[in-house]
Amino acid sequence: MGQYSQRRFYNRHAVDKGQPRSCDRQRGRTGKRPHSILNYFRQIVRLRKDNLVLVYGKYTLVDKDNPDVYAYTREGYGKKMLIMLNFKAHPATANTGFDLSRARLLLDNYPETLPADTLRPYEARVYELAAL
Numbered sequence: 001m002g003q004y005s006q007r008r009f010y011n012r013h014a015v016d017k018g019q020p021r022s023c024d025r026q027r028g029r030t031g032k033r034p035h036s037i038l039n040y041f042r043q044i045v046r047l048r049k050d051n052l053v054l055v056y057g058k059y060t061l062v063d064k065d066n067p068d069v070y071a072y073t074r075e076g077y078g079k080k081m082l083i084m085l086n087f088k089a090h091p092a093t094a095n096t097g098f099d100l101s102r103a104r105l106l107l108d109n110y111p112e113t114l115p116a117d118t119l120r121p122y123e124a125r126v127y128e129l130a131a132l
Contacts, residue, residue, distance in 0.1 A: 040109060047107055047126065053079045054126075068092035069119060073129075081106075082127040086119035093117055103127040 033039065048054050057074035062082070069092045071084045082103065086092045100116035107126040114120065116127075 035111065043107060051077075051079065051081065051106075051128075053077045053081055054083075057081070062096050062098075063094050066092070066094060069094040071096055080129040082129055084119060084123075084125045084127075086121065086123045089121050091121065092119050094119060098127075098129060100127060102130045 053074050053076045057076035057079070060073045060075065062071040062073055063069055068088045068090075069084060069086055071082065071094050074081045074083070082096060082098060082100075084094050084096070094117050096117070103116070104127065105113060105125060106128055107124070109122075109124050110120055113125075119125070
């Protein structure tokens with residue numbers, strides 16, 4: 001073969017076959033950190049895969065008049081989930097009407113959780129509400 005038989009091309013740059021690409025090295029480092037974005041994404045995908053209600057459940061918007069919080073429920077398969085998202089750069093309060101003291105927090109993008117109705121900037125939470 002030609003002089004490039006031992007090389008691969010990525011973005012028009014030749015890379016030796018034995019050397020990992022920089023994006024592969026970065027993925028290896030971030031994959032080991034428990035609070036990395038990559039591991040958070042893996043948690044989201046696993047949660048969605050394990051709870052089909054998040055995909056196919058009946059959607060109901062909650063707290064419609066709140067411009068700071070996007071909150072909705074998904075209901076089906078014998079489960080009810082509450083998803084609360086704050087897309088603002090300041091803390092916000094959600095008025096969902098649910099008793100979240102009995103709900104189980106499944107996912108949160110902050111390590112420690114504030115009171116159930118208060119969301120920090122850009123916070124996302126997924127709750128499994130009490131059984132139907």
